Amino acid sequence: MAGLPLFSILNEDGSCEEAYRGLLTDEEVRQALDAMILNRILDRRLLMLQRQGRLAFWMTSRGEEATILGSAASLLPDDPIFLSYRELGCLLWRRIPLPLIFNQLIGNSRDLCLGRQMPVHYCYKEWAIPSVSSPVGTQLPHACGFGYAAKMRGTGQVALAFCGEGTASEGDFHTALNFAGVFATPTIFVIRNNGYAISTPESSQTAAESLAIRAEGYGMPGFQVDGNDLLAVAKVLGEAVARARSGGGPTLVEAMTYRMGPHSTADDPSAYRSDDEAAEWNRLDPYERLKSHGIWRGVWSEEEEATTRATWDERVVSTLAECERHPPPRIESLFEGVLETVSPQLEAQRDAYLAAHRRRQQDEFEVP
Amino acid sequence: MAETGSLNMIQALGNALDHYLERDETAVVLGEDVGGFGGVFRVTAGLQEKYGSDRVFDTPLAEAGIVGMAIGMGLGGLRPIVEIQFADFIFPAFDQIVNELAKYRYRSGGQYAPRVMIRTPYGGGIRGGHYHSQSPEAYFAHTPGLRVVVPSGPYEAKGLLLGALECADPVIFLEPKRIYRAAKGEIPLDYYTLPLERAQLVRKGEDITLVAWGAMLHTCQEAVALAEGEGYDVELIDLQSIVPYDLHTLVRSVTKTGRMVVVHEAPMTCGFGAELVAAVQAEAFDHLRAPLLRITGFDTPFPYSLEDHYLPSAERILRGLVETIEY
Ligand SMILES: Cc1ncc(C[n+]2csc(CCOP(=O)(O)OP(=O)(O)O)c2C)c(N)n1
Numbered sequence: 001m002a003g004l005p006l007f008s009i010l011n012e013d014g015s016c017e018e019a020y021r022g023l024l025t026d027e028e029v030r031q032a033l034d035a036m037i038l039n040r041i042l043d044r045r046l047l048m049l050q051r052q053g054r055l056a057f058w059m060t061s062r063g064e065e066a067t068i069l070g071s072a073a074s075l076l077p078d079d080p081i082f083l084s085y086r087e088l089g090c091l092l093w094r095r096i097p098l099p100l101i102f103n104q105l106i107g108n109s110r111d112l113c114l115g116r117q118m119p120v121h122y123c124y125k126e127w128a129i130p131s132v133s134s135p136v137g138t139q140l141p142h143a144c145g146f147g148y149a150a151k152m153r154g155t156g157q158v159a160l161a162f163c164g165e166g167t168a169s170e171g172d173f174h175t176a177l178n179f180a181g182v183f184a185t186p187t188i189f190v191i192r193n194n195g196y197a198i199s200t201p202e203s204s205q206t207a208a209e210s211l212a213i214r215a216e217g218y219g220m221p222g223f224q225v226d227g228n229d230l231l232a233v234a235k236v237l238g239e240a241v242a243r244a245r246s247g248g249g250p251t252l253v254e255a256m257t258y259r260m261g262p263h264s265t266a267d268d269p270s271a272y273r274s275d276d277e278a279a280e281w282n283r284l285d286p287y288e289r290l291k292s293h294g295i296w297r298g299v300w301s302e303e304e305e306a307t308t309r310a311t312w313d314e315r316v317v318s319t320l321a322e323c324e325r326h327p328p329p330r331i332e333s334l335f336e337g338v339l340e341t342v343s344p345q346l347e348a349q350r351d352a353y354l355a356a357h358r359r360r361q362q363d364e365f366e367v368p
Numbered sequence: 369m370a371e372t373g374s375l376n377m378i379q380a381l382g383n384a385l386d387h388y389l390e391r392d393e394t395a396v397v398l399g400e401d402v403g404g405f406g407g408v409f410r411v412t413a414g415l416q417e418k419y420g421s422d423r424v425f426d427t428p429l430a431e432a433g434i435v436g437m438a439i440g441m442g443l444g445g446l447r448p449i450v451e452i453q454f455a456d457f458i459f460p461a462f463d464q465i466v467n468e469l470a471k472y473r474y475r476s477g478g479q480y481a482p483r484v485m486i487r488t489p490y491g492g493g494i495r496g497g498h499y500h501s502q503s504p505e506a507y508f509a510h511t512p513g514l515r516v517v518v519p520s521g522p523y524e525a526k527g528l529l530l531g532a533l534e535c536a537d538p539v540i541f542l543e544p545k546r547i548y549r550a551a552k553g554e555i556p557l558d559y560y561t562l563p564l565e566r567a568q569l570v571r572k573g574e575d576i577t578l579v580a581w582g583a584m585l586h587t588c589q590e591a592v593a594l595a596e597g598e599g600y601d602v603e604l605i606d607l608q609s610i611v612p613y614d615l616h617t618l619v620r621s622v623t624k625t626g627r628m629v630v631v632h633e634a635p636m637t638c639g640f641g642a643e644l645v646a647a648v649q650a651e652a653f654d655h656l657r658a659p660l661l662r663i664t665g666f667d668t669p670f671p672y673s674l675e676d677h678y679l680p681s682a683e684r685i686l687r688g689l690v691e692t693i694e695y
Contacts, residue, residue: 056495056672107673115673118497134499135457136429169428171460197429199405205428272405334674335666345637346667353666353677356687 014292063260066286070233140176147185166197227255399451442482455490470513527562626657
C-alpha cells in the first residue's frame, strides 16, 4: 500500500484526536453501533435461514460495516446510494423498516419489487436506493449519470456508488470514472477493498500498488482509507461529499477492509484462504473499534450493547416469522410492468397461462 | 470394453477438460475463479494443480477482457477455453463475441480464425432470479460465425465438449446448471467425442415430435411419460447443437408424425423455437396435421418468486402435446 498513506483516526484504545471528535455526533456513534449490531444479527440469522432452506441466498457483510455505515453516514437522506450488493448497512442506516427488507429477501407479495429479484437485490425509492443488479459494476455509470442530472437540475444531491476491488477491473468502472471526471459530476465512488472477489485475491486484479492511485488518471482526487475505522471513513467521505456538493466534482475512495465471512451462501472461503489471515483481521474488527470509541466517549457501554442485541434479536425473529407468513406475489404480477402497457403477445401468453392454471386448480378441488 | 465411471455433469465436464489439456499443449483455461478454487461450480477443480498456473488461471473480473484476451491468445496460436461464470454475465463481453470473435475468420478472408471456446452455465430453476437464470442461446444463434451447443446430460456434456474443442470454430457452450449435479450417468472415462450439428433421437414415437435442449429435455421426458399414460406416443428429440442445427432429423420426424412442439426456457418472441418452427414448416408443410407449437418462457424477464410459473412445466407441455394431437 505504498504510494498513498492509509488514513486512520481511531487509536487502539478507542480514543482519537480531539479535532476528530466532531466528525460524528454522539447520537451518530450510537446509531452506527446499533446498526452494526443489527447487521451482525442479520448476517448470522439469515445465513442460518439459508442453511435451513427458508431463504434462497444470502451475502454477508461482517467486517465491512465501518466502510458501509461510515459512507452512508456522510450523506443526506435523499442522496442516492448505488449499492453493489453487500451494503445492507446502508439500508439499516436509513432505517428502512425491517419488514420491507425481509419481504425483499423472501420475495413475497409485500415486496415492493413484487418478488422479481433474488435476495439482496434491494430497491427502495423512498429511501433513495436505486435497484441493485447482479452484473457487477453496472451501477457505476448510473451513479455518474445521476450526479450529472442532479447538477443540471440543481437539486444539490450527491450520488454515492459502491463496488468491490474485483469489480474495479470491469470496463464499466473505467467508463464511469472517466465520464464522472470529464463531466465533473457530484459522484463518489467507494471501492470496498475487502481482499477477495469470491476466491480471487486482490493481487490477481491489479498489479498497481493501490486502486486509489487510478484517480489521477481520471482527473479526480483519490484516497485510501482504513475501512475498518468508521471515523476515518466518515472523515474522507465527509470531505468528498462537501466537495461534490459545492461543485468540486467526483472523488474515488478505496477503503481497505476485509470480508470476514463467506462471499455468499454458495461459497466456502476455507478453500482459498487461511484462518491466520482472518484472525489477523479480527484484531481490526470494525465493531470492536467503534465500541471502544463509544465507551471512550461515554456514549456506549456493555449493558447498552447487551440490551441492544437482545432487543434486535427478538424483533428480528418475530418480524421474520411475520414476513414468512405472507404469500408469494399474485401470478398475474408476473406479466405486469415489462413495458408500461402489456404487449399483445404477452397478453395472449398471460391469458392462456392463467386460464390453464385456473382450470387446473378447479380440477384439483373437484371431488369426483 | 473401455472403463466407465459414474459422473455427474460437472465431473464429466472436468474430465473432458482434463483430457483435452493433456492432449493439446496449446490449450489454456481462463476465467473468474477457475484457478485455485476450480470455478464457482468447481468444473475446473484440480486442473491448475495438474497443469500449472500458466495454463489454468484466474483473470481479473472483466468479461470483455477475458474474451478479448482469449481472441488474442487464439491469434497467437493458443487454444483458449474460457469460462464465463454465469451466462447472464456474458453480456459485458457481447461486443467481443459478436463483433470480434464471430467475424474474425470471415473478415480476414480466412487468414485468421482464433479457436476460442466459451463455456458458461445457463438457465433457470435454481431460484436465481433474472441475473442467474437466463437462456441467451438465441442472441448467439442470431450471430453468424458462432456455434452454439447445449448438452443435456453427463455423457453428452463430455462428448460434445471434446467435440467442440476439436472443432476449428468459436463455440458458445451453454451448460444447463440446473442439472449440473442431477443424476449421474455411467460414462466412458476415456477420450471420446460426440459429433456437433447432430440432434439426438431420444425416444421414438408415432403421434408427435417434441423438441428441446438442455434441462428442458428432462421436463419433456416427464411430459412424454404423462402423455404415454394417456395413450399418446411421443417422439422426443434433443437438439444438442443449436447452431448449426440438425434440420434433417427434425424434418424426418415431423414427416412421420405430422406434428411438432418445441420447448425452451427463453422468452417466446424471437426465441430459438421460432427458427425451428419456421424452418420445419417450410420443409414439411405437406405433412403437417396441426399448427406447430412453441411452449416457452414468457416475454418477461426471468422472475424470482414465480419461476415455477415461468418455466415450462411437464404439465404445460403435456397440454400442448394433447392439444396439438387432438387439433
Ligand atoms: C459481470 C459479472 N461477472 C461476474 C459476476 C459473478 N460475481 C458475483 S460477485 C463476484 C465477485 C465480486 O468481487 P468484488 O467486486 O471484489 O466485490 P465483493 O464481492 O468482494 O464485495 C463475481 C465474480 C457478476 N455478478 N457479474
